[in-house]
Amino acid sequence: MDKDKVLRYASLDGKLGLSLQKLGQIVGKESVVFASNGKYYTKAQAVIQILYSLQGIYRIISIILSIFPFFIMDFVYSLIAKYRYRLFGKRESCFLPGENVKELFLD
Template identity: 40%
Template structure:
């Protein structure tokens, strides 16, 4: 089963996170699309998510997950020790999302921003939908 991650393609932290996931996803379970691209915008519309969303989005089995739910579900499919972070789902969502929102709100200031989305390396290009 393929899972799709929608991410902010102009955010340095988000692009680094995508590379992190790729390097720890031995089954190539995840596909990727930037929120700014055609596919990302179509998927946001399909799942009735506002285009201005300030979150990573994970789509699995026609269900969309955002914020800490998305991150922790992604972690559950990564190699050890990262998959064990999924146990944090036991914490109340408001606690998890508060930490997520703090990072999301400051990501450009802390990590920088690019003018355009990254161009994936040829060996992983097939996992990108745009």
């Protein structure tokens, strides 16, 4: 979805993720964290910020989602996270980035 390759990725268990936890920028093992301009977003807010950073329909979807209160969006996010394997299936192996996307990973 990130055709312009504006997003960068790091594992929460990697050097960057662990250092952000030590600094108190993120708390615990959030499943998704989005960082932009020194601000950190988690759960539904992170998803909305990620969608907004993309072009086209994704930006429109993020604007529509941001209308809803975040406590409701976080509840829906948590439900999807809890039942994600039932909804989307489970892979037998982890994703390994190819050469064409390796530069997008920070650590």
